[in-house]
Amino acid sequence: QYLLLDGVVMKNRAALGAEKRIILVAKGISKEGRKQILSFSQVESESEVCWTAFLEGLYARGFQGKNLEMITTDGNPGIEAALATQWPNVPHQRCWVHKLRNIASKLRKKNEQECLAGAKQIYLAENRKEAVQVFRDWRRKWAEIEPKAVACLTRDIEKMLHFFDLPKPDQITMRTTNA
Numbered sequence: 001q002y003l004l005l006d007g008v009v010m011k012n013r014a015a016l017g018a019e020k021r022i023i024l025v026a027k028g029i030s031k032e033g034r035k036q037i038l039s040f041s042q043v044e045s046e047s048e049v050c051w052t053a054f055l056e057g058l059y060a061r062g063f064q065g066k067n068l069e070m071i072t073t074d075g076n077p078g079i080e081a082a083l084a085t086q087w088p089n090v091p092h093q094r095c096w097v098h099k100l101r102n103i104a105s106k107l108r109k110k111n112e113q114e115c116l117a118g119a120k121q122i123y124l125a126e127n128r129k130e131a132v133q134v135f136r137d138w139r140r141k142w143a144e145i146e147p148k149a150v151a152c153l154t155r156d157i158e159k160m161l162h163f164f165d166l167p168k169p170d171q172i173t174m175r176t177t178n179a
Contacts (some may be wrong), residue, residue, distance in 0.1 A: 002029040003071045006177040007046040024054045051082035074098040094159040095177040106148040128164035
């Protein structure tokens, strides 16, 4: 029913010191709510080529995605491009945890806590309509003070709200890739 895709960076000890390794991970959630790792693979990068090969491998092993209702990712350009060819008609939710980290990186320290607290109210809204209003209010408040942070969220706000289309019990799980 649902698919969570993410690239995880892990450190690996080697003779010459620690090396970073990228592991692509696919986690599935069934209609009954059962979560399981469907696949993982160590790759050189999170490029479109690596993600496409990973998704094609998942498909070749039998995961065709016929019943997929939503896919949540961190918004990496490589995975976005790969999904556009593999499952172009499945709604694609951007991860709120990753987006909040992106926003934080664009904020001045003195505004970080308040601005992020306001942004979090968007996904904590009762429904999409309320979330859109909270976003507009947040944008209006911060547009002149923190324009880079506002632009970061504004660019992706539509993909940030797809989880509101799901049944309430599934919304929290699908708004982020973080388990």
